Amino acid sequence: MPFSLRKRQRESRVPIDSFSDIAFLLIIFFILTTSIRRLTGFNTELPAGDKSATPTTEKTPTVGLQVDRVLFNDSPVSLEELKTQLLARKFASRPPGDRVVLLDAGAEVVYQVYFEVMSIITAADGVVGILSEEEGK
Amino acid sequence: MKLRRKRRGPISMPVASMGDIAFLLIIFFMVCSNFAKEANIRYKSPSAQDVAAVREAGLSVVVDDQGQIYLNGRALDSAATLEGMLTSMLRDKTDAVQRNVLFKCDLNVARKVFEPALDAIVSAGGVVVAVGERRRKE
Numbered sequence: 001m002p003f004s005l006r007k008r009q010r011e012s013r014v015p016i017d018s019f020s021d022i023a024f025l026l027i028i029f030f031i032l033t034t035s036i037r038r039l040t041g042f043n044t045e046l047p048a049g050d051k052s053a054t055p056t057t058e059k060t061p062t063v064g065l066q067v068d069r070v071l072f073n074d075s076p077v078s079l080e081e082l083k084t085q086l087l088a089r090k091f092a093s094r095p096p097g098d099r100v101v102l103l104d105a106g107a108e109v110v111y112q113v114y115f116e117v118m119s120i121i122t123a124a125d126g127v128v129g130i131l132s133e134e135e136g137k
Numbered sequence: 138m139k140l141r142r143k144r145r146g147p148i149s150m151p152v153a154s155m156g157d158i159a160f161l162l163i164i165f166f167m168v169c170s171n172f173a174k175e176a177n178i179r180y181k182s183p184s185a186q187d188v189a190a191v192r193e194a195g196l197s198v199v200v201d202d203q204g205q206i207y208l209n210g211r212a213l214d215s216a217a218t219l220e221g222m223l224t225s226m227l228r229d230k231t232d233a234v235q236r237n238v239l240f241k242c243d244l245n246v247a248r249k250v251f252e253p254a255l256d257a258i259v260s261a262g263g264v265v266v267a268v269g270e271r272r273r274k275e
Contacts, residue, residue, distance in 0.1 A: 016156065023159030030166030040188045041268040043237070046259045065248075083187075105248045111200075112244035114251075115183035115269050123187035130252070 042119050045096075045127045061089065062131075063117055065105035070117065079116060086124035101126040174210030175199055180243035184272040191266050194237040196226060198258060202243040204250040216253035223261035238263035 063082065064071035072082050091099040101121045105114060121128050180201045198219065199207040206213045213219050223238065230236050238258050242251045258265050 020152070020156035020159050023156055023163055026163050027159060027166065030163065030170060034166055034170040039191050039193060039239070039268055040271050041191045041239075041266055042188055043191070044265045044267055046255070046265055105252075107247065107249040109248045110244065111242045111246045111248075111251055112183040114248060115242075115244070115267060116185045118267060119185040119187040119269070130255070 042122045044118055044122055046130065060100055060102055060129075061086070061126075062102040062104055063121070065103065065109045065113055065117060067106060067108050067110075070113070079120060082117070083120045083124065086121060086126060089124070089126075091125040091127075096127060099125060099127045100129045102129045102131050104131040175207065175241075178207055178210070179203075180241060181245070182241065182268065182270050183244040184270040186272050188269055188271045191239075191268065192234070192237070194239050194266060195235070196223070196237070196263065197239040197241065198223075198254055200242040200246055200251045200254055202245065204246055206254050216257045219254060220257035220261050223258060223263055227262050233264060236262060236264045237266050239268050240265050241268045 062071075062073055064074065069076050070079065070082060071077065072085055077085065086101065101124075103114075103117065103121070118128055175197065178199050178201050180199060197209055199210075201207065206216060206219055208219055208222055213222070227236055240255065240258065242254075255265060
């Protein structure tokens with residue numbers, strides 16, 4: 001009886017029929033979980049270190065934040081006026097130590113107001129210096 | 138004369154390249170997406186006119202509407218813990234951009250609640266990137 005020594009080799013195939021189904025499932029997952037929205041905000045230059053070392057001269061502009069109003073050098077101003085006054089100081093052409101704007105906020109002032117004022121100071125190239133009361137006072 | 142009917146073969150759509158296209162799309166989404174670690178944190182972003190596009194940073198601090206502080210989606214017990222963790226995370230970062238810390242805070246949180254978190258970021262050597270939405274001029 002003749003035996004053929006040659007084994008018939010079967011054609012080997014990787015089953016790839018369901019690849020595209022898996023791929024489309026993954027795409028749907030990514031589409032649902034991805035947020036296209038870009039982050040917006042601003043970098044704040046908050047000086048680090050001891051708070052008492054913050055240069056507080058008479059000339060240092062101070063923004064006072066209270067629950068119901070905003071003060072610039074103790075005079076009530078609107079946010080637009082604050083922006084105009086800070087831009088008029090041309091901080092960009094000054095050395096960093098001369099660009100400090102002190103932010104004196106009351107304890108109950110909400111972040112929305114704080115954020116707006118910080119964005120205005122930063123847009124005017126100012127450096128935000130945070131004034132805070134010492135504990136116990 | 139007898140006319141023969143033309144035999145129609147089965148109609149098939151060319152789907153051979155569908156898988157390739159799908160995988161290209163997956164690669165695109167994988168490269169472009171960041172997983173939202175803070176999806177379960179409840180806070181409303183503040184808005185201002187003077188904001189610009191900012192880059193994503195590796196570190197993100199959130200103060201939610203209850204005043205709870207989170208670092209990269211993980212709840213922390215105090216601002217002191219935040220400072221300690223940030224200090225160790227920022228120890229090897231020499232580049233200013235690498236020291237950026239995104240700061241997200243609910244718009245109704247009072248200063249006495251969020252300022253310790255801000256102080257902690259600055260004390261740890263981080264650069265605060267305040268995140269909020271752009272408000273159109275009225």
